[in-house]
Amino acid sequence: MSKGRLVKLGRGQYALPNREPTEYDTLAITAKRYPGTVVCLLSALRFHQLTTQSPRTIWLAVEGSELAPSDTPASIQVVRMTGQAFRDGVTVHELGHVPVQIYGPAKTVADCFKFRNRVGLDVAIEALRECLGQRRATAGQIWGFAEICRVKTIIKPYLEALA
Numbered sequence: 155m156s157k158g159r160l161v162k163l164g165r166g167q168y169a170l171p172n173r174e175p176t177e178y179d180t181l182a183i184t185a186k187r188y189p190g191t192v193v194c195l196l197s198a199l200r201f202h203q204l205t206t207q208s209p210r211t212i213w214l215a216v217e218g219s220e221l222a223p224s225d226t227p228a229s230i231q232v233v234r235m236t237g238q239a240f241r242d243g244v245t246v247h248e249l250g251h252v253p254v255q256i257y258g259p260a261k262t263v264a265d266c267f268k269f270r271n272r273v274g275l276d277v278a279i280e281a282l283r284e285c286l287g288q289r290r291a292t293a294g295q296i297w298g299f300a301e302i303c304r305v306k307t308i309i310k311p312y313l314e315a316l317a
Contacts, residue, residue: 211229211230
């Protein structure tokens with residue numbers, strides 16, 4: 155490193171010094187550092203361009219009783235999910251040659267309603283409106299994930315009003 159051949163991005167992560175940074179570098183670095191996690195909620199909404207929010211933290215999902223990353227910086231929020239709610243709806247995107255697991259738009263909208271106390275009901279409604287408006291998912295796809303996430307009764311009036 156003293157010869158300028160590599161730039162340190164994070165613990166054990168390096169890049170070429172003349173490389174152009176992208177807006178998704180932090181997601182790639184985080185996914186590399188914490189394998190087995192999935193980008194969710196506000197971070198997934200931002201990735202899919204379904205929100206006007208600009209989250210200051212990266213939201214990650216971990217499965218059930220798996221240990222949450224313990225040495226995370228303050229800029230990471232962790233939520234726990236189990237079974238189908240954790241496994242279904244995951245898409246893999248190559249960001250800077252790093253495979254990053256991110257929940258798809260329909261799953262992310264359902265998750266926002268599930269975790270509405272943490273992200274805000276207004277954010278969940280905006281995500282639903284944007285997802286349907288941009289045709290990123292159908293009402294049926296969102297309803298399927300609402301069933302998996304056990305938020306059908308909560309999302310139903312909003313889905314009926316917007317669909």
